[in-house]
Amino acid sequence: MVILGIETSCDETGVAILKDSLLAANVIASQEDIHAVYGGIVPELASRAHCSRIDRLWQLALQKSRLKPESIQAIGVTSEPGLKGSLLVGVCFAAALAYALNVPLYTVNHLHAHLAASFLHPQLSFPCLGLVVSGGHTSFFFLPDKIHLRLIGQTLDDACGETFDKVARMLNLTYPGGPEIEKLAKTGDPFRYHFPRALLSSNSLNFSFSGLKTALLYHIKKYGQKDLPDICASFQKTVGDILVEKIRRALVRFPVKSFLFGGGVIRNRYLAGRITRFLKKEGVKPFVPPASLCLDNGAMVAILTAALIESGVKSSSDKITVVPTKQ
Numbered sequence: 671m672v673i674l675g676i677e678t679s680c681d682e683t684g685v686a687i688l689k690d691s692l693l694a695a696n697v698i699a700s701q702e703d704i705h706a707v708y709g710g711i712v713p714e715l716a717s718r719a720h721c722s723r724i725d726r727l728w729q730l731a732l733q734k735s736r737l738k739p740e741s742i743q744a745i746g747v748t749s750e751p752g753l754k755g756s757l758l759v760g761v762c763f764a765a766a767l768a769y770a771l772n773v774p775l776y777t778v779n780h781l782h783a784h785l786a787a788s789f790l791h792p793q794l795s796f797p798c799l800g801l802v803v804s805g806g807h808t809s810f811f812f813l814p815d816k817i818h819l820r821l822i823g824q825t826l827d828d829a830c831g832e833t834f835d836k837v838a839r840m841l842n843l844t845y846p847g848g849p850e851i852e853k854l855a856k857t858g859d860p861f862r863y864h865f866p867r868a869l870l871s872s873n874s875l876n877f878s879f880s881g882l883k884t885a886l887l888y889h890i891k892k893y894g895q896k897d898l899p900d901i902c903a904s905f906q907k908t909v910g911d912i913l914v915e916k917i918r919r920a921l922v923r924f925p926v927k928s929f930l931f932g933g934g935v936i937r938n939r940y941l942a943g944r945i946t947r948f949l950k951k952e953g954v955k956p957f958v959p960p961a962s963l964c965l966d967n968g969a970m971v972a973i974l975t976a977a978l979i980e981s982g983v984k985s986s987s988d989k990i991t992v993v994p995t996k997q
């Protein structure tokens with residue numbers, strides 16, 4: 671079966687073609703350069719960039735896959751959560767294409783799609799747990815199977831990637847801040863500074879990063895930015911401590927054998943390394959997608975769409991809804 675996946679929920683335009691469980695194309699246009707000068711995503715600029723790029727990306731995906739438009743048998747598109755204007759570009763494009771090609775359209779949840787990035791892995795077993803750590807989300811899920819998703823914890827304030835981006839801005843580093851902090855942290859001492867770990871009540875699976883962000887702000891106000899690598903390494907270690915502790919708690923309540931990850935933050939090699947070492951010690955298999963499937967992309971949408979079709983889920987063609995993130 672040939673499935674087209676379209677992703678435009680935030681600041682990456684992604685189009686991918688999945689053919690018989692193999693990725694025939696996965697093209698992504700990042701908007702990092704557009705938003706970098708503002709230190710964060712400007713929603714109106716994001717939707718305009720999706721608008722001007724999506725058709726070219728669809729053509730490019732066809733070219734790379736060497737397939738004709740008529741080969742597409744189903745289309746999946748992200749319809750929630752995300753920026754309203756950005757979601758609308760992808761959903762309208764996908765709906766028009768589905769109508770023109772006379773194929774079913776499936777709308778999918780962006781966070782579910784992030785976790786679906788590992789669904790093609792032959793060693794994955796269900797039930798499993800999933801953690802999405804990105805610029806917009808820090809959400810924990812229990813997955814009894816590929817198509818059901820139960821939210822078991824989430825951030826009460828800033829997302830994990832957002833915290834990296836905000837701390838980076840305080841340190842005059844460029845957007846997105848995660849990779850910049852990781853680079854500097856490599857030569858720093860992670861034990862130099864102690865920043866607070868908001869772990870909330872003893873068995874809570876929720877997250878809170880705003881206190882950590884404020885602690886960094888006070889630290890910089892008091893001591894300035896000297897020993898930048900040590901600040902970055904200590905901050906990164908604190909985030910690692912929080913994530914590992916929450917994962918430990920989740921495993922007590924949901925003793926699963928597989929753990930899925932998704933979102934840009936898991937590209938951080940220090941964090942991914944610590945988390946995977948911890949899981950392996952606990953006898954749990956971690957599934958961290960390759961870099962191209964960690965960031966927002968169309969492939970994860972196509973993979974989830976394939977799982978929905980396999981499970982007999984009805985297409986969304988009759989009722990297309992877009993559910994943006996609440997502001």
Ligand code: KG4
Pocket residue numbers: 680803804805806807830831832834835846847848849852932933934935936937938939964965966
């Ligand atoms: O999943 P993603 O591409 O987009 C969202 O859906 O948000 O994630 C982007 C986020 C940004 O906040 C970025 O700073 C963070 O992922 N990120 C990282 C790293 N690479 C990207 N955070 C920490 N370390 C990294 N190496």
Ligand code: ZN
Pocket residue numbers: 780784804933934965966
């Ligand atoms: Zn994302």
